[in-house]
Amino acid sequence: MIAGVLNTCGNIIFHDTSSKTVLIHADHKRRDSAASLLLGYYLQALGYNTVIGSRVSSRALYHLFKPEVVLTTHPNAFLTPDGLKDGSKNCRFILMHPESSGMIREGMIEHMRGGKKDIGLAYAQHYSKVLTWGPVLKDWIVEAGLYPEEKVKIVGCTRYDFYRDAKSPATENRTLGGMPSFLGISQHDNPNMFELLDRGRGHHGIYYGRNGGYEDFVWAAATYVRLFLEFLDIWCLELKNPVAFRPYTLECLDDYSYFSRKYGKLFTIDTKTPFPGWLLDRCASVFCYSSSIIESIISGVPFITLQEVLGDRLEYLMPSSELPDVRGEIYRYTYQPVSINEIVELAQRAIKGELPLRTSYRDSEQLQKLLWDYYGWPQKFPSSLIVARHIDELMQETRKDNTALRMKGLTEFAKTCARVALAAWPGGNWSTFQDYHFMPWQLREKAYARREYVRLTKSGEDNEV
Numbered sequence: 001m002i003a004g005v006l007n008t009c010g011n012i013i014f015h016d017t018s019s020k021t022v023l024i025h026a027d028h029k030r031r032d033s034a035a036s037l038l039l040g041y042y043l044q045a046l047g048y049n050t051v052i053g054s055r056v057s058s059r060a061l062y063h064l065f066k067p068e069v070v071l072t073t074h075p076n077a078f079l080t081p082d083g084l085k086d087g088s089k090n091c092r093f094i095l096m097h098p099e100s101s102g103m104i105r106e107g108m109i110e111h112m113r114g115g116k117k118d119i120g121l122a123y124a125q126h127y128s129k130v131l132t133w134g135p136v137l138k139d140w141i142v143e144a145g146l147y148p149e150e151k152v153k154i155v156g157c158t159r160y161d162f163y164r165d166a167k168s169p170a171t172e173n174r175t176l177g178g179m180p181s182f183l184g185i186s187q188h189d190n191p192n193m194f195e196l197l198d199r200g201r202g203h204h205g206i207y208y209g210r211n212g213g214y215e216d217f218v219w220a221a222a223t224y225v226r227l228f229l230e231f232l233d234i235w236c237l238e239l240k241n242p243v244a245f246r247p248y249t250l251e252c253l254d255d256y257s258y259f260s261r262k263y264g265k266l267f268t269i270d271t272k273t274p275f276p277g278w279l280l281d282r283c284a285s286v287f288c289y290s291s292s293i294i295e296s297i298i299s300g301v302p303f304i305t306l307q308e309v310l311g312d313r314l315e316y317l318m319p320s321s322e323l324p325d326v327r328g329e330i331y332r333y334t335y336q337p338v339s340i341n342e343i344v345e346l347a348q349r350a351i352k353g354e355l356p357l358r359t360s361y362r363d364s365e366q367l368q369k370l371l372w373d374y375y376g377w378p379q380k381f382p383s384s385l386i387v388a389r390h391i392d393e394l395m396q397e398t399r400k401d402n403t404a405l406r407m408k409g410l411t412e413f414a415k416t417c418a419r420v421a422l423a424a425w426p427g428g429n430w431s432t433f434q435d436y437h438f439m440p441w442q443l444r445e446k447a448y449a450r451r452e453y454v455r456l457t458k459s460g461e462d463n464e465v
Contacts, residue, residue: 009440011052013040020400021049022391023067025058025077027098028249029438029445032073034274035158035384036438037449039071042388045457048395053078054437067091068398069391073098075114075123084126092394096131096155096387103324103374105140107206112141121146128394131155131387134376153390156376156383162276162452163298164382169281171353176235177279177301178245179287180228181326184214184221186251188432207326209319216317220310224288227306230340231286232259235347236266245269246278248290253432271435274448284350286343289326293334294375297367302355303334304346311338333359333367382456 006014011033022043026032033052040050053061059078062070070087071094072078084093097112110116112130114123130152132138138152168174184207187196200207200214208216235241247256247269259267270278279285279295284302296303307314307327320327335358337343349355359367371377379386434442 010443010446011057011438011440013037013044013050013446015044015047015049018400019047019049020069020395020398021051021065021067023058023062023065023070024050024052025070025072025074026052026054026438027073027077028436029054029442030271030275030435031159031249032098033438033442033445034276034449034452035161037446038161038453039158039384039387041449041453042382042384043391046388046392048391052438054439056437057439062087068400069094069394071096071387071391075112075127081122081126084123088126090398092128092398093126094129094131094391094394095127097133097137103328103330104205107325108137109140109144109146112137113144113146127151128397129153129390131390132376133157134372134374136373154376155386155390156379157294158383158387159275160294160298160375160377161382161384161456162274163295164456166276166280166299168300171283171351174281174283174351176241176243176347176351177282177285178228178232178243179248179285179290179292180224180245180251181248181288181290182221182225182255183248183250184217184219185225186221186255188250188252188429188436190252190429205322207323208317209322212317220288220314220318223310223314224306227309227340228286231306231343232263232267234340234344236263239344239348240266241347241351242266242268244278244282246275246285247271249436252429253435254429272444274445277448283353284347284355286347287334289331291325291330293330294371294377297333297357297359297361297371298377300357302350302357304343304350305331305334305336306343307331308336308338309340309343330370333357333364384456 002017003014006012024036024039026036036052040052043050051061051065051067062078068090069092073096075095079087087093095112097108113119124146127147128151130141130147132152132154133156135154138154141147142149142152191199197214197218200217203214203217204210208214232243235243243266245256245259245267247253253269253271256269260269275292276295276299279292279299279301282301284304285296286304286306288306293303318327335346337346346355361367361371
């Protein structure tokens with residue numbers, strides 16, 4: 001009965017009350033929840049319970065369920081070094097980075113450490129296993145002395161499992177997509193603009209080059225807004241074509257109300273459909289920058305970048321050699337038009353089904369190497385299955401804790417409820433909160449992950465647990 005009740009929650013996949021439990025930290029709902037749930041179904045087949053937390057709930061769920069294994073995206077996601085040390089007596093901690101492209105060595109090492117160099121191994125020493133997408137990140141963190149090589153395993157990306165043998169609908173049922181990146185001027189927590197500029201000063205080498213400042217990132221975001229407006233004026237207002245927008249995960253969704261008012265029913269925003277489901281319904285996607293270029297290549301959906309429309313000025317403010325995440329080699333495998341009219345022409349070819357990928361994975365050994373080195377694509381088995389097996393190995397080192405819930409767990413759960421209530425309070429940005437944090441009442445991702453799990457496990461013996 002308890003398992004049945006718990007399984008009505010969108011963030012829980014319960015096997016049995018006598019089974020060991022895995023807590024998965026989904027750092028951003030829209031990016032991480034569906035893949036976390038897919039992993040949960042593989043874990044259920046191995047006999048485990050899965051509970052999925054978020055930035056506001058993982059700490060409370062950790063104390064409530066007392067999991068035997070925790071899989072997290074950041075070493076410092078929700079526990080202090082002392083908390084990790086205490087938890088390690090009965091729990092095993094696994095780190096699996098969520099960062100998309102991860103092409104900047106210093107930034108990724110800092111991420112996998114849990115902060116700047118002065119933190120040392122305060123967090124890292126408590127992790128029993130570290131999972132990376134490809135071999136490049138494994139080499140970086142081993143060379144930096146963060147984790148011993150025997151603890152680091154290459155598993156690929158669980159988010160890419162949804163594209164294995166996936167099929168897109170017929171051309172007439174697909175629409176053009178838009179993937180903006182206005183983060184320089186639109187952020188989920190609605191900061192004061194002066195505060196945003198102040199906070200952004202520490203993003204050197206991530207959003208702007210050595211000789212610039214956060215104002216370069218602000219300029220790029222504002223310019224991308226202008227380019228999208230120029231394109232949509234033609235695409236929606238003149239040609240009467242629809243477009244489906246997918247805002248960047250850290251933006252404030254309310255900011256897009258202006259686009260909705262200006263372009264009416266031809267402009268839609270979909271932040272609820274899991275990204276693979278959204279992308280496979282697109283004939284092409286017009287975008288600024290995004291590591292989902294990988295998803296483009298493995299799904300067959302062509303991407304059209306706005307970057308080259310900005311020409312030399314963008315290169316001056318955001319040098320491609322210094323910013324591989326947002327301007328690097330991977331962008332050469334997308335369409336790079338140099339004018340708005342050329343973007344319109346490419347989009348028109350796409351809606352007719354006449355626009356292939358700019359570069360096919362099978363035709364480029366250089367692209368194949370890039371995708372393997374950084375992203376671990378392709379894997380022989382679904383990455384979710386590979387990760388589930390690594391968790392299963394660690395489970396053998398733990399024992400089931402059958403003690404009653406601790407008061408601390410109830411206290412932390414009360415704090416979580418308070419955070420949710422404050423987000424819904426008048427004046428709070430409730431839509432952005434729900435987009436950011438995966439909560440028990442959100443069921444769409446669970447249904448999607450279940451369907452995809454059934455599809456993947458029926459596709460061949462190699463996929464069976």
